[in-house]
Structures are given as C-alpha cells and as structure tokens.
Amino acid sequence: MGTSQSITVKYVIRAKFEVEGVVEKSDAIGAVFGQTEGLFGPELDLRELQKSGRIGRIEIKLESAKDKTTGTLLIPTSLDRVSTVILAASLESIDRVGPCAAKVTLEKIEDIRNVRRHAIIKRAKEILHKWTIEALPGTEEIFREVSETLRVARVEAYGPEKLTAGPDIDISKEIIVVEGRADVINLLRCGIHNVIAVEGAKIPATIIKLSKEKDVTAFLDGDRGGDLILKELLQVATIKYVARAPSGREVEELTAKQISSALQRKVTVRKPRTKKPPTRKPMAKRTRERQRIMVPKKIMEVAKKLDGTLEAVLFDAKMKKLEQLPVSELAEKLQQTKDVDTVVFDGVITQRLVDMANEKSVKYLIAARLSDAIQQPLGVHLLTFKDVNG
Numbered sequence: 262m263g264t265s266q267s268i269t270v271k272y273v274i275r276a277k278f279e280v281e282g283v284v285e286k287s288d289a290i291g292a293v294f295g296q297t298e299g300l301f302g303p304e305l306d307l308r309e310l311q312k313s314g315r316i317g318r319i320e321i322k323l324e325s326a327k328d329k330t331t332g333t334l335l336i337p338t339s340l341d342r343v344s345t346v347i348l349a350a351s352l353e354s355i356d357r358v359g360p361c362a363a364k365v366t367l368e369k370i371e372d373i374r375n376v377r378r379h380a381i382i383k384r385a386k387e388i389l390h391k392w393t394i395e396a397l398p399g400t401e402e403i404f405r406e407v408s409e410t411l412r413v414a415r416v417e418a419y420g421p422e423k424l425t426a427g428p429d430i431d432i433s434k435e436i437i438v439v440e441g442r443a444d445v446i447n448l449l450r451c452g453i454h455n456v457i458a459v460e461g462a463k464i465p466a467t468i469i470k471l472s473k474e475k476d477v478t479a480f481l482d483g484d485r486g487g488d489l490i491l492k493e494l495l496q497v498a499t500i501k502y503v504a505r506a507p508s509g510r511e512v513e514e515l516t517a518k519q520i521s522s523a524l525q526r527k528v529t530v531r532k533p534r535t536k537k538p539p540t541r542k543p544m545a546k547r548t549r550e551r552q553r554i555m556v557p558k559k560i561m562e563v564a565k566k567l568d569g570t571l572e573a574v575l576f577d578a579k580m581k582k583l584e585q586l587p588v589s590e591l592a593e594k595l596q597q598t599k600d601v602d603t604v605v606f607d608g609v610i611t612q613r614l615v616d617m618a619n620e621k622s623v624k625y626l627i628a629a630r631l632s633d634a635i636q637q638p639l640g641v642h643l644l645t646f647k648d649v650n651g
Contacts, residue, residue: 274367321333464490559580
C-alpha cells in the first residue's frame with residue numbers, strides 16, 4: 262500500500278464511506294485497490310501510481326458501532342487536476358468492502374498549494390508587522406540612543422596614578438584591564454565601561470589592589486608587547502581570565518564585533534601547581550589509571566585515520582558514526598546535532614568547544630592536541646590522540 266518514494270503533493274482526495282457490517286482496515290484497503298483496478302488502464306491504476314511516486318500513502322481510518330462501519334479515506338496526489346478528479350470519481354464506484362455492502366462519497370479535493378499560499382501570506386503579514394515596529398523607533402527612543410552615544414566617550418582618571426578608566430570601575434564586580442588610553446576609549450565607544458588601562462610596562466599598585474577585590478580579565482594586544490604585559494600581570498596580580506586581540510592586531514583598532522568576539526573567547530587562567538617529586542606507584546594502581554583513558558578499539562582506529570586530515574567524526578552513545586566533516590565546520594555542526602556522545606577530530610580542543618560539548622551533553626572530546634588554560638567540566642572527558650593510542 263505504501264511507497265518509499267517521496268512526492269510533491271498537489272492535491273489531497275478526501276472521501277468517507279459507510280459499510281453495512283463490521284470490517285477490518287485490510288478489507289477497506291483491498292476494496293480501494295481491487296475495485297478501481299483496470300477501470301482506466303495502467304495510467305490511473307493505484308498500484309502503478311504508487312510505484313511511480315505519483316500518489317502517496319493512502320490513509321484509512323475506521324470506526325465500528327451497531328453492526329456498521331464508517332470511515333475516512335485520504336489519498337495525496339501529484340497528478341494533474343483532470344487525472345485527480347477521475348481518480349476521485351472512481352472511488353465512488355466502490356460498492357462493497359469485504360463481504361458487506363458499502364457506499365463511498367467524495368467530500369472534497371483539497372488544493373495543498375492554496376493551503377500553503379494562505380499560510381505563507383499569513384506569516385508574511387506577521388513578519389511585515391514585526392519588521393515595521395522594530396524598524397520605526399519612537400521619538401523618545403531616538404533621543405535616548407543619541408544621548409547614550411554622547412556619554413560613551415567620557416573617561417576618568419582613577420587611583421593615585423591617575424590611570425585612564427571607564428566610569429564603572431568601582432561599581433562593577435568584574436573589570437577589564439587593557440594596555441593604554443586608546444584601548445580604554447575604544448571599549449567605551451562599544452559600551453564597555455568597566456575598563457582600566459595599565460599605561461606602562463610596570464604594573465601599577467592600583468591594578469594589583471583591584472585584582473584582589475574583583476574578577477579581572479586582561480584584554481591585551483595580539484603582539485609581543487601584549488605577551489610581556491601578560492607575563493608581568495600574572496606574576497604580580499590576580500588575573501582570572503585572559504582575552505587577546507587577533508594576532509598582530511591592537512585592541513584600540515578593533516571593531517565592536519571583534520571586541521565582543523575576543524571577550525567571548527577569553528580563557529580561564531590556571532593556577533600553577535606545586536610540583537611533587539615523582540613516586541613509583543604500585544602496579545595495580547597504575548593499571549587502574551590506564552583503564553580510565555581506555556576507549557573502544559573503533560575510536561583508536563578512527564583517531565589514527567584522522568591524524569593529519571583536519572577532519573572530525575561524530576558518534577552516538579552506541580558508537581554509531583553520525584557524520585564526518587571538516588574541523589572548520591565542527592562548532593556549527595555540534596550546535597545543530599543531537600545525541601552526540603563522542604567527537605574525534607584532528608585539531609585543538611579549545612575552551613569554546615569544551616563549553617559547547619558540556620552544553621550538548623557530549624561525554625568525550627578526543628583531538629590531536631589540548632589547548633592551554635582549559636577549564637574542564639565534570640561531564641566531559643578530554644583526551645588526545647596520544648592518550649588513546651599510547
């Protein structure tokens with residue numbers, strides 16, 4: 262009765278039937294195919310039309326009560342209008358279902374394209390209405406927006422060193438430390454007011470004091486100067502996050518979009534661990550630790566094949582391969598795909614991927630390398646190709 266081919270439905274034939282007796286669904290289906298067969302040749306034969314994908318799955322619903330059966334019949338079709346009405350009329354020639362007398366009556370032929378047109382027009386009206394409201398701000402909103410712009414460029418002198426800063430340093434729990442005055446002004450233009458500048462190679466005492474009281478993000482240029490200031494900040498101040506301008510770029514020349522993107526990619530600073538002298542562990546304990554990073558043989562084989570390809574493979578919890586794609590598309594695909602259990606890819610595990618994997622309940626991230634300063638959530642296991650292949 263069904264077909265595996267998908268069709269573009271133009272019309273749906275809707276009919277009802279009444280049967281003098283109790284019949285099963287199979288009886289009704291047999292009557293539809295059997296009593297219309299051969300009426301108009303193979304061009305309008307239901308079986309042939311289903312095989313060629315010109316009609317879809319025939320839906321029949323039955324209800325029986327008091328020795329009578331009533332039901333509905335739906336036939337989706339991609340035929341032209343003439344062929345569709347001939348097929349609809351042929352259904353009314355059915356006079357028996359199983360051993361019982363029956364009557365089939367056409368209710369209507371529904372033009373799916375008209376239904377779709379009405380839905381599109383309705384949605385278009387909603388979009389136009391919303392667009393009109395959003396695109397035409399009121400006078401009060403215009404004045405407020407212009408006033409906000411006029412206040413953006415204001416900078417202040419903060420602390421005994423008179424450091425260039427935004428107006429929200431004292432009231433913010435989190436602050437952003439940049440290199441110079443031009444960096445502060447650029448962030449203020451973008452609406453970021455909790456920013457203060459180091460203004461020199463030596464870290465001011467005010468910055469050191471603020472770092473003990475607030476969560477500090479160091480937002481530095483993507484050059485050697487930024488590297489040196491970061492190194493000194495980490496030695497004398499308490500820095501929680503680090504964000505960098507793109508390689509070779511300065512914070513003062515970034516656009517608002519680039520600033521937002523850089524701050525979203527900030528990484529958590531790891532506290533250095535105190536090194537302990539190595540001790541030889543009992544054999545049983547070393548075996549247990551090795552077992553903690555054992556993975557299925559299939560994953561080991563995939564990791565070897567991916568090495569050097571810059572590609573990624575996604576698996577579900579049953580180790581069924583969901584998709585293989587370039588690493589450059591991995592983040593976007595991970596946001597769109599459900600039920601991913603394991604991701605193996607020839608690339609670097611970054612904080613962004615770790616956060617995304619945790620959000621999507623991914624259990625394993627296995628890659629060529631692991632980025633520095635990764636904050637690992639409890640639900641995601643991070644492994645490298647070296648961990649799984651030895």
